[in-house]
Amino acid sequence: MRTQMRTMRQTRRLRPTSGAVRMLSAVACSGLLTVGLVSADAGVATAAPSGPRGDFNGDGYGDVVAASDGGAGRITVLYGEAGGLGGKRTVIDQESPGVPGHNEDGDGFGRALTAADFDGDGYGDLAVGIPHEVTGTTPWAAGSVTILWGGPSGLSGGTSLPTGAPDPEGPYSAVGATLAAADFTGDGHPDLAVGHEGGVRLLKGPFTRAGANGGVTVHRLPQGNEWIDTVRAADVNGDGRADLLAEANPQPEDGSDTSTGIWWFAGAPSGLAEGVMVDGLPESAHFAGGKAFAAGDLDGDGRAELAVGSGGGVTVVYGAAAGPGTGRPTVGLDQNTEGVPGTSEPEDAFGGALAIGDVDGDHFGDLTVGAPGETLGSGQTAVKSAGAVTVLRGSRDGVTAAGAQMFTQDSAGVPGGAESGDRFGAALLLSDTDKDGRADLAVAADGENGTGMVWRLPGSANGLTGTGSEYFGAPTAALRFGRPLEG
Secondary structure, eight states: OOGGGTTOOOOOOOEEEOOOEEOSSOOOOBOOOOOOSSOOOOSOOOSSOOOSTTOSSSSSSOOEEEEEBSTTOEEEEEEEETTEEEEEEEEEOTTSTTOSSOOOTTOOTTSEEEEEOTTSSSSOEEEEEETTOOOTTSSSOOBEEEEEEOOTTOSEEEEEOOOOSOOTTOSOOOBTSEEEEEOSSSSSSOEEEEEETTEEEEEOSOOOTTSOOSOEEEEEOSSOOEEEEEEEEEOSSOSSSOEEEEEEEEOGGGOOSBOOEEEEEOEETTEEOOOEEEOOOOGGGGBSSOOEEEEEOSSSSSSOEEEEEETTEEEEEOOOTTOTTSSSOEEEEOTTSTTSSSOOOGGGOTTSEEEEEOSSSSSSOEEEEEETTOOBSOGGGOBTTOBEEEEEEOOTTSOEEEEEEEEOTTSTTOOSOOOTTOOEEEEEEEEOSSSSSSOEEEEEETTGGGTOEEEEEOEETTEEOSTTOEEEEOOTTOBSTTSSEEO
């Protein structure tokens, strides 16, 4: 998008796409709505403090976790407070007190993150994926998962989780490469979905600080030869149990550039039902890699939508009782859609990051769209890959471009300034960090200053605002600070 073109719109409305769901097995199961509004807590209500699922110290303010590469990997916890973030800030790695393991180059500590009250004490906890960690007596980097425990002082200490028997398909399992936590069984305890090569392991709650859980089941795709690269939890069919959405990609040795795309595993009392491929996605969503997706309720019907970013656009598949795409027609949006700021260009990567949350407090989830490759300006003064974030509002009729907003580092009130290669919008998180009932946006610019930085833009009755926004620098030796974000 070039800044002087922001008022030039092609007359192109939200476009319906053919959307159907191909059933691989009959499923009569269910899911807890991960609303994507302000926050949804998958834990159990207790007498202890309880706020957003990412509230690690129980003060009612959502907290933000920003991971970073470099060396073994580390996470930075920015604690929420009245008016903002970061009054208290903690950096945690495997050399921190009580955290299992040791720092080893390439472990990938924090490569995947998900928050929930795993032990039911009213404080949010954080599951951390370490997909390249060597475990046991073998030299293979099978990967592992650690839970960091919340409490009155925030996250501290941790427990390494048993994730079941080694993968029979091979030693390089990459366990912990992607994580999602929610109550998939409907028993009131959050469960943990752990993605790895060829499938998903479901660790059932409740969890104890000694590492015990309710058992482990392994779920594979019918093809059996694809990696699960990303998982998300949301109640797509509105039956009160969480469902699992999983992105499949071919294994590198296959040499393939296509994949089956996104799969829906409905939640059930026993765990997860057999996978169902989500049809109706554009061809670009079936290319290997290059996808981002998020889930949340954009139309207020109690069922989560699936938003998939690929090929410079975003496809929204609506939730329905029979599964994703079986109700309201699927729609596609890009920067040539009427009302969406900017103009589509191949390098923009519009949809490269996505998040859903209620930024204006109207009880409809809103869709935030990162375009980390966005160019600002043109000609000799063009700022390439400066990055931008667009907000598309939710409504009773679903996602709409009416009232859309766009933010860059040059927007009013946003600290800093846009520079080539900043990649503002590379990762997004919506969480209520100031306890005003509206989601605030955490944005990563993973190229800022060569290390990355994270911004917070507050929510308001009129949507996101640059007023009161703030930014946070990376810890020492960090790379790609803010990828991923969790809270």
